[in-house]
Amino acid sequence: MNTEELYQQRLRRYLTALRNERPDKIPIRPFVAEFTAKYAGFTCQQVAHDFNLAFEAAVRCARDFDWDAVVPNMVYVWTGLTQAAGLRYYGIPGIHVPHTTGFNYIEPPEEEAFMREDEYDALIADPTAFLYEVWLPRVSTEIVKPGQPATYRSHLALVKSAMAMMVYFNAFGPQIQRLRTECGTVSAIAGIFKAPFDILADKLRGYVGLTLDMARQPDTVLRACEALMPHLAHVGLTTADPAKQVPIGLWMHRGCVPFVNPAQFRSHYWPTLKPCIEEFWRHGHQTMFYAEGKWDAHLDDFATLPERSIIFHVDQGDIFLAHRKLHHKFALSGGIPNVLLSYGQPEEVRAYCKKVIDEVAREGGYILDAGAIMQDDTSIENLRALTDFAREYGVYSGAPTDGPLLRPCDGADVSELVGLSDRPAPRVRPGVCLPWEAKLKELPPLSGDVDLLRRVWENVDALGNTYIWQLLLSF
């Protein structure tokens, strides 16, 4: 079989499982992060700081292991970019953290949170402007606050980090192509999204700050989540797979019990997340719920989403429970404990995979993966044992290997879905920094192709929007 045939076979296998159906074999889709460095003979520092080496490491793994899909670079944060922007919240291997580790996100202490408790109204009024004016100067060692004297280094930091982002993002196309042509491996996800509540905790108020706000000003927090929704959903939609094959990645951090109590989940986390997921599905995009930690308390809520609109990934939760509660609607992935993959014996890995396959994968709709991303502690031998075992044992009989290639959204009826469509439009449209209407007021009377002038202004303005929201969500 040539590489393209292999790719097509794996793509069909992966999409069939995403559709919660039975493929020919259980797809294997390990989220390998610093593991790739260990396997490919690079250091963690190398893959964090030089994304070309990270790409190469991912390719070497994809070439050598019989995996159906991988992430083009799960050591996602390129520290060359974070350094250019002067981001305080990343430890760079060899500078702030030991060179033997990958990039490290570092949460600021409570009193140095990047957004203060009395700044909600400014965030709500215009989230994009708030990010540029208040958040960015605070998270950066280089970029100065509006109103402060401009500096050479501040300008440099903006230009360098923005161009670095462009270079980095543009490198993904060729990397995805390499995975396809050199390894026959599918790029597992496309696009990024986080729940409004999580973003407030992760990058703005911090977890402790947000917890206190939930006690003191819960309504304001809710308004902030609502104000973030259209902007975050815009990022999800504009970064999603245009072919609508692979899901948008939703990284779920701290919206679950016990981080929040059940009432907070019901009042804040879920009502501001669910409409976004439905909005994606309305547009034909499936979302991968990468449920970090334990989300067992919320499975009944997730079950209210439209059939096939998500795949549910299990980290430390109970995958058997998730299967009982969700399998009738969604595919599942993950559930193999990282501790086992790092410190267990190959026969224990095989035994655990067998148990999961027997109980969860019988009717298809299961994608094999560890619970959490795999760092350099994951044993190569164990990951090989997982792969070999799944290929031997995870075979279904009677699955069609030809016929039309169906995507997760094919055949779904979304006509009744509301998503975000019934919500009032925000003052500044998502994806926009400086609206054309505002710019127009500064310009002399226009002539010629006015539509061209508007379109190009808006397309370039959107780049400014991409920069700041990507910093917030991806870096």
Place this chain on the structure above:
Amino acid sequence: MSTPDLQPLYDAVLSGDAKTARAVTEQALSAGVEPLKLVQEYMVPAMGEVGRRFECNEYFVPELLLSARAMKAALELIRPLLAASGAQPAGRVVIGTVKGDLHDIGKNLVAAMLEGGGYEVIDLGVNVPPEKFVEVAQEKNANLVAMSALLTTTMPSMRTTIEAFKAAGVRNRVKIMIGGAPITQRYADEIGADGYAETAAGAVPLARKLAA
């Protein structure tokens, strides 16, 4: 002077109301109530109840955090008086998140629960090297060491720390307890820790058992 009603202190810790906890404590102290009585008869039982509620899913991390803050607000006033009176804590714990690991939400909850259990807690923060655990445990004459790890990559730091206690010849002077999401009883046994607790609330009975 009549003895003030101290039930509101218990209630304030339980409901996470730091302002009231502090105010009631202030009143009680100025009315001459024994600081130790405040701790032992009101705060420790309140935090015990917080732990119980956490264990049976009536309380969650937000409630734990708020109760811990209320307790701390009161303790700030009480602690100097306790020290001056020479009252002995239930035990002395050195706690920290192990080397290489920066996760501290769980560790802070454990520290608060132990404090609420009447222990003196010396919190070394995150990314604590083995030598530091050993040094401070000796210096402060601690009888318990508590380590937290959240990453599978940093679990081995627990083993290294236990080895550092052995190498310094002081392993038998302390009981060592460990916890954190990826940790199991099996791992604790494997590396020669004295105990493992799955939750922050579970850390208090474990400490009592180990130091008994």
